[in-house]
């Protein structure tokens with residue numbers, strides 16, 4: 001089987017796709033890209049390939065480029081309505097509505113604080129409630145985490161770097177530990193960290 005290419009930036013949302021590819025032991029290489037102003041990836045070569053200038057993007061062996069994290073993660077797993085539902089929730093409610101403005105240095109401080117105080121708690125309450133009842137967001141046939149779990153894992157990891165409440169819920173902490181302890185996750189974190197340090 002020929003290899004896929006993941007276009008990624010260290011510790012960006014592309015890490016969720018990195019986790020899934022590694023967990024599934026798919027053959028892939030990573031093309032690391034650097035982030036630029038206006039929340040757009042730098043470089044004209046990448047812009048020509050993916051005019052959205054965002055990561056992740058996944059170049060398939062047949063030459064087709066998949067973009068949009070929801071679509072990529074959905075297509076890497078067996079079709080499941082519940083999976084698509086969680087992916088959509090995470091992409092729209094957590095990633096774009098909360099993490100995007102929170103970690104954009106151009107967001108005014110009042111806007112950032114409003115996101116933390118008003119939008120983050122109900123969003124965290126939804127995932128916490130689910131994880132109070134289940135080890136992962138989506139029940140897979142094998143019991144292993146799915147793409148939505150990798151996506152949430154990344155989102156929570158990012159939130160831990162900011163001083164926000166709501167992350168101490170036992171089920172959230174257990175979820176993070178459950179994924180962190182998996183061999184493939186340790187390996188992905190080491191690779192992302194090495195790339196992050198190399199490009200600082």
Ligand SMILES: N[C@@H](CCC(=O)N[C@@H](CS)C(=O)NCC(=O)O)C(=O)O
Nearest residue numbers: 013035036039040041054055068069
């Ligand atoms: N609509 C895209 C958005 C993905 C996205 O927000 N990616 C961020 C990284 S987390 C990005 O590429 N930002 C470019 C930058 O900051 O330079 C998707 O859902 O995949």
